[in-house]
Amino acid sequence: xxxxxxxxxxxxxxxxxxxxxxxxxxxxxxxxxxxxxxxxxxxxxxxxxxxxxxxxxxxxxxxxxxxxxxxxxxxxxxxxxxxxxxxxxxxxxxxxxxxxxxxxxxxxxxxxxxxxxxxxxxxxxxxxxxxxxxxxxxxxxxxxxxxxxxxxxxxxxxxxxxxxxxxxxxxxxxxxxxxxxxxxxxxxxxxx
Amino acid sequence: xxxxxxxxxxxxxxxxxxxxxxxxxxxxxxxxxxxxxxxxxxxxxxxxxxxxxxxxxxxxxxxxxxxxxxxxxxxxxxxxxxxxxxxxxxxxxxxxxxxxxxxxxxxxxxxxxxxxxxxxxxxxxxxxxxxxxxxxxxxxxxxxxxxxxxxxxxx
Numbered sequence: 001x002x003x004x005x006x007x008x009x010x011x012x013x014x015x016x017x018x019x020x021x022x023x024x025x026x027x028x029x030x031x032x033x034x035x036x037x038x039x040x041x042x043x044x045x046x047x048x049x050x051x052x053x054x055x056x057x058x059x060x061x062x063x064x065x066x067x068x069x070x071x072x073x074x075x076x077x078x079x080x081x082x083x084x085x086x087x088x089x090x091x092x093x094x095x096x097x098x099x100x101x102x103x104x105x106x107x108x109x110x111x112x113x114x115x116x117x118x119x120x121x122x123x124x125x126x127x128x129x130x131x132x133x134x135x136x137x138x139x140x141x142x143x144x145x146x147x148x149x150x151x152x153x154x155x156x157x158x159x160x161x162x163x164x165x166x167x168x169x170x171x172x173x174x175x176x177x178x179x180x181x182x183x184x185x186x187x188x189x190x191x192x
Numbered sequence: 193x194x195x196x197x198x199x200x201x202x203x204x205x206x207x208x209x210x211x212x213x214x215x216x217x218x219x220x221x222x223x224x225x226x227x228x229x230x231x232x233x234x235x236x237x238x239x240x241x242x243x244x245x246x247x248x249x250x251x252x253x254x255x256x257x258x259x260x261x262x263x264x265x266x267x268x269x270x271x272x273x274x275x276x277x278x279x280x281x282x283x284x285x286x287x288x289x290x291x292x293x294x295x296x297x298x299x300x301x302x303x304x305x306x307x308x309x310x311x312x313x314x315x316x317x318x319x320x321x322x323x324x325x326x327x328x329x330x331x332x333x334x335x336x337x338x339x340x341x342x343x344x345x346x347x
Contacts, residue, residue: 090326094267095228096334097326141232141333146244146265149341152319153263156343157247 026075032155033064033077040079040151047145048122055124058092061085079151088125095144102136103129197296199346203262204243205305206313207344210291211241211266211283218282231269232333237279240267244341261316261343267324270336280321280338287315293346317343 044059062085065078082089091098104125126133197205204226212224223234224241231240244263266283270276291314294307324337 087327090324094324094326094337094339096337097331141229143228144265144267149244149263149265149320149339152341153245153247153343156317156319157249157261 029075029077030064030066032159033066033079035158036077036151036155037062037064037079039154040147043147043150044145047147057086058089061089086125087127091142092145093148094146096141098136098138098142102138103127103133104136105133195298199260200243200246200262202294202296203313203344203346204264205296205307206291206293207243207264208241209294209307210313211239211286214286215239215282219279222279228267231267236269236271236333236336237275238269238333239279239283240269241265242267247343261345263319263341263343266340266342268338268340269333270338273336276323276336276338280340283340284318284321287342287344290314290347312347313344314347315342316345319343 040062041059044062045056062080065081067076067078068074069076080089088098102125104123104127106121106123108121123136129135208224208226215222215224221237223238225231225234225238226240226242228240228242231238242265244265247261247263249259268276268279268283270279290312292309293311293313295310296305296307298304299306318340320339320341322339324334324339326334326337
């Protein structure tokens with residue numbers, strides 16, 4: 001979660017001007033959300049250990065989602081909706097042992113082949129048994145890909161420069177100060 | 193003196209050594225490791241401290257030196273939810289201040305690592321501090337996990 005707090009000083013103008021500012025920030029946040037989703041997909045794709053022949057379900061499931069609070073004051077931009085992502089999203093990110101009911105297959109065959117799954121072979125998780133699928137019991141934990149943390153690092157590092165180049169501070173503060181003369185306000189825009 | 197370690201390695205080692213020392217001085221029975229797979233070779237509670245990546249930027253346009261931040265990840269593998277919270281809280285408190293940055297090198301016989309203090313380090317941003325839930329019925333090691341990720345800088 002990244003919060004952007006914008007301090008507005010002074011009140012003396014119509015609230016519609018404030019809405020215009022919020023709209024401008026909203027558009028920029030939305031664009032940044034798209035860039036963040038793309039960045040997370042790239043991090044995942046670059047971190048594949050077993051070649052590029054997999055289904056890429058995880059990377060494909062990372063999309064931008066956008067919604068507003070009921071009163072329309074807070075904009076939320078999220079990347080990756082858990083309900084749309086494969087169940088192994090967490091274990092791939094944080095590392096650890098795979099889910100207990102890990103049914104699926106390796107391209108070269110079933111569980112009786114001694115070398116199945118070694119080297120660069122990728123595992124396809126189906127979630128069902130039979131029809132060539134079997135239960136895979138890993139002997140060692142999955143190493144964390146930390147694609148969430150790497151994306152967060154990227155978001156934080158581009159955040160300030162993005163705002164500086166796309167929404168000139170002088171414009172925001174200048175317009176805002178004509179709106180709210182004599183008082184202090186706080187406007188929040190939330191990302192993630 | 194043998195070969196010196198580069199900056200990134202020294203950042204990781206300095207942070208690791210600092211947190212290892214303060215945890216061992218205040219907790220008993222906690223194993224501190226530097227690689228993720230080692231965390232599964234030890235009995236819990238385990239704390240894994242590692243450098244995830246370097247965020248590199250130029251100090252200013254035309255500058256020849258970098259203004260880098262280093263993303264550190266602390267994985268906590270606790271025995272209970274209460275211990276998970278206590279350990280994460282403790283670690284967060286410890287990184288609030290500064291700690292010693294050291295240059296590390298092998299000694300001439302390459303039998304040991306020698307640390308030479310060379311400034312201070314500080315946490316500049318906490319990017320994550322949360323419980324980790326991997327699956328519904330996790331293995332014992334994964335049952336009470338927590339992740340803290342933060343950026344550090346050398347001053």
